[in-house]
Amino acid sequence: MKYLLTLIMPLMLMMSACEQTEYVVPNRTVVVDIRASDWVTYDRGYTWETPVDLPEYDDYNNDEGAILVYRSLDNRNYEQIPQVYNGFAYSYVATAGSIKIEAQSAGASIIIDRPAAMTVKIVLIDSNY
Known part of the structure; x- marks a missing residue:
């Protein structure tokens, strides 16, 4: 039994000593303050949008890669977009160099008031595949 253990033990150590390669790709975070006056509408208030210049993207x-967008109304608690909050449906469209954040009624074609000021946190996730 001891002889068998002395043969198996070095083999187990060799197997567990194999080198593993781990790639870590850091993300980047951009925080932007959006004023209430930054929101514009092109359809009389059914949809409001604001562009965010994002040269990092x-x-x-x-x-x-990938992009995640969060919004905060109190500069402390962030909630991921897309989402519905207080009757507003928030979403975004990302293109190279910028994103456009949109707000519209969560109900059927209803004119809504201009959205409030908010802080937006944008997380850019690189890929290495």
């Missing part, structure tokens, strides 16, 4: 990120 380039063609490569748009094709290969």
Whole structure:
């Protein structure tokens, strides 16, 4: 039994000593304050939108990476977009160089008031595949 254990033990150590390669791709976070006056409407108030200049989000990120967008009304608690809050349906459209944040009624085609000021946190996630 001891002889068997002395043969198996070095084999187990060799197997567990294999080198593992781990790739860590850091993300980038951009925080933007949006004033209430930044929201514009092109359809008399059914949809409000605001552009956010985002040069960090380039063609490569748009094709290969990912983007997460969060909004906060109190600069402390962030909630992920898309979401519905107080009758507003928030969403976003990302293109290389910018994102457009939109707000519209969560109900059927209802004119809504201009959205309030908010802080937006944008997380850019690179990919290495």
